[in-house]
Amino acid sequence: METAQHIRILDAEGQLLARAAEEAGTEAKVPTCPGWQVRDLVRHTGMVHRWATAFVAEGRTSYHPGEGLPDLDGTELLTWFREGHRRLVDTLAGAPADVDCWSFLPAPSPLAFWARRQAHETTVHRYDAESALAGTPSPIAVDFALDGIDELLLGFHARKKSRVRTEVPRVLRVRAEDTDAVWTVRLSPEPPVSELGELTGADCELAGPAAELYLSLWNRRPFPSVTGDSSIATLWRETSAVN
Missing domain, CATH: 1.20.120.450 (dinb family like domain)
Known part of the structure; x- marks a missing residue:
C-alpha cells in the first residue's frame, strides 16, 4: 500500500x-x-x-x-x-x-x-x-488487513523480541480465504521466520477472511478456523503480544 x-x-x-x-x-x-x-x-x-x-x-x-x-x-x-x-x-x-x-x-x-x-x-x-459499544464494528478493507498481517508476521515477529518460539521446530500457516494470500511461519527456539507463500507440511493452519485473521492475530478475536495442532494457536495467543 x-x-x-x-x-x-x-x-x-x-x-x-x-x-x-x-x-x-x-x-x-x-x-x-x-x-x-x-x-x-x-x-x-x-x-x-x-x-x-x-x-x-x-x-x-x-x-x-x-x-x-x-x-x-x-x-x-x-x-x-x-x-x-x-x-x-x-x-x-x-x-x-x-x-x-x-x-x-x-x-x-x-x-x-x-x-x-x-x-x-x-x-x-x-x-x-x-x-465498548453494542453493535457491529466498522469494517476493515481486505487489502489493508493483508498489509497488517504482513507487518505483524514479517515485521514485528521477525525481531529478537518475539516470544513466539518452540523447542521443536514447527510450521504455522496463515491463510486469508477471501484472497490467495498465504503466509508460512517457521517456529523454532529462535525468532519466527515468515514468508509470503505456501509450503507443504504445516503443523497448524489459521484460516479465515483477511479482516478476521488480522484482528485475531492481534488477539482481538478468536481465530476463525484452526486445523492441525491447536497447541500452536494457543502458543500464539499466549506469547505473541507486542510491547
Whole structure:
C-alpha cells in the first residue's frame, strides 16, 4: 500500500476511535483489552500518536520514550486525543518523502514506516473502542488487513523480541480465504521466520477472511478456523503480544 493510503486510513480510523469513545463514555470497559476502560485506551493511543509525531516532526534519529499518559478524562481527554491525532495526520501528510528519523521495522522509508504503523495501531485500537459499544464494528478493507498481517508476521515477529518460539521446530500457516494470500511461519527456539507463500507440511493452519485473521492475530478475536495442532494457536495467543 502507498503511504498516502495509510495516512488516509489513519485519519479516518482516529476519527472513528474518538467517536466510539465519546459514545461509550470514558468509564466504559473495553472487552478486547481486559482491565482497561475507554479512558485507558484513549490515553494510550493519544500518547502513541504524540510519540510518533515527534520523530517525524523533529527529525529525531534515535529512540526516545513517550511523554507519559495525561491526567485527563471525559471531554478534556477526547479533545486532547483529537488534537494529537490531527497533528499526527498533518505531520505525516506534510513531511518530505525523504525525512530522516528513527523507525523500528523494515520499510521503504521512515515516513512509509510511520504512516503504516500508525494506521494499523489506530485501527486495532479503534476496534477496541468500538468493542465498548453494542453493535457491529466498522469494517476493515481486505487489502489493508493483508498489509497488517504482513507487518505483524514479517515485521514485528521477525525481531529478537518475539516470544513466539518452540523447542521443536514447527510450521504455522496463515491463510486469508477471501484472497490467495498465504503466509508460512517457521517456529523454532529462535525468532519466527515468515514468508509470503505456501509450503507443504504445516503443523497448524489459521484460516479465515483477511479482516478476521488480522484482528485475531492481534488477539482481538478468536481465530476463525484452526486445523492441525491447536497447541500452536494457543502458543500464539499466549506469547505473541507486542510491547
